[in-house]
Amino acid sequence: MERIMLAHGSGGRLSHELILNLFQKHLGNPYLNQMNDAAQVPGREQIAVTTDSFVVSPLFFRGGDIGKLAICGTVNDLAVSGAIPKFITLALILEEGLLMKDLERIIKSIAETAAEAGIVIVSGDTKVVERGSADKVFINTTGIGYITNRLVSPGQIRPGDEILITGTIGDHGIAILSEREGLEFQTPVLSDCAPLNKLIDTFYLPGVKCMRDPTRGGVATTLNELAQQAGVSMLLKEELLPLSASVGSACEMLGLDPLYLANEGKALVIVGPEVADEVLMKMQAHPLGQNATRIGQVQEGKSGLVLLETFLGGKRIVGMLEGEHLPRIC
């Protein structure tokens, strides 16, 4: 069949065929293949759980697609929490009429990214809604990880800590925007979409206080949340912000602030000053952390305040994202 039909979501014969010919074919593993109402998987005394839905538009973009994004987003939420991502569930809402080849491309991408991240898909669900009641494909992934002895939480952040980021900022936001608007850059901007768990495994050491992935709302919103939760202020330096040339010129041209653009393969990492150099070196030794750098410092001062020291030496407040300039970025 060339296109998805309502009956693919009926729970009947066509649903079963889709499971066998597409999901089990590409994603099959002993847990998924149990074919029971719930999968039975090995747990631990403490587990980490996170859920995320993905509604990105367009479905395919430079550097990724909605399937890759759905795995990376959930793997990264587990990894920055200090957990080892292990299992993911996959729930699809499909619009009637979706091209089967697009769905297959997404499922293959999910399979590849899951393999890269070392996680397995253990349970799934597919619903189909009438044409016009959804926009092509929405994906939910829910992740389960094993809690480690990595103690990371905003409560550990102290004045004097350094704020690191594992690479350039704004790439995902600009990649999606340029896809939508048909913008062309000399060097095309690729989404940074990537699973971060293996990178984190290489640089984590005691002294790493807190990690977050600055997705929707960008670095600015994430740091505002952390500063509020930790009851500290933070000072960023504009000259330290790592931007690719294309993202920098896109932001200038379009009047966008890269601090608010989404990232899908970066971690903000707050570390004690005594380990900052060591953590940075380890980040930079990994392909996903080559451009890792310091961007600022935690300070005493008004709780929740994030400041930016500009190129000219002035300071301005960097607030939480207001409104929404780029809907459906993830």
Next chain:
Amino acid sequence: MERIMLAHGSGGRLSHELILNLFQKHLGNPYLNQMNDAAQVPGREQIAVTTDSFVVSPLFFRGGDIGKLAICGTVNDLAVSGAIPKFITLALILEEGLLMKDLERIIKSIAETAAEAGIVIVSGDTKVVERGSADKVFINTTGIGYITNRLVSPGQIRPGDEILITGTIGDHGIAILSEREGLEFQTPVLSDCAPLNKLIDTFYLPGVKCMRDPTRGGVATTLNELAQQAGVSMLLKEELLPLSASVGSACEMLGLDPLYLANEGKALVIVGPEVADEVLMKMQAHPLGQNATRIGQVQEGKSGLVLLETFLGGKRIVGMLEGEHLPRIC
């Protein structure tokens, strides 16, 4: 604010307000309130995991709503697998313009049903898409349960086993259909939507071989799956099928076969003949199992075949659901 706006899904200030004023207000608990990228919850050596998205239309119907359904569906998938439902994640995809009071009504219903089932919501996510890109509200719930020593699986089913159901069939399907089509019955048909975990706790005993909740595709499709997985055939008796008077007359009037209608608060339970009476008595002693009854028997014979002995004494094959007569039933 009276309506959901795109900025409620931005990850910025309005997202935070929605979390505080709606989700934490009604669903708050120590796990959810951690407000980290992933919740840390107590696990077990073996855990059960299941995921389901809900796209039911309309959102509100006699006997339930999409929120209640989203909790029941996932709780029941865990419970019929023999697990004790413990934790649920909640991911919402909202259409821009959704009435805030409708969302609040759904969230309250989720809170009530979660309390009734004894589970907690540990992680959440909200995305908002432009008006016309989704139909009001889609919900994903993913559930985690603790594996018990309840051994239930299709592999245990043997010829001679009895097929029980915990109550009348087709109520959810007819409730949704009558809501959509404006049908009125003398006795209105309510969805049977209910969490089954506590009912199952009261009747489970060794000798219960397999349990399933016959949702999409109905009793017919679920028994076809079981008969195939177990390599047996099954014989149902039409005179034993429990139907409410209203569902019975609706099916006659509309030419629908109740065996294919969705149920959202019923379990099919296959038991060894030696415990059938005891299990039935225990079911009937619980408010959700009052109309529990035998509907047929497992037999030798062609693997995967489900037969119905009609009122007139003839036999016909009951196949898996073909096509889709009631899209967006759950």
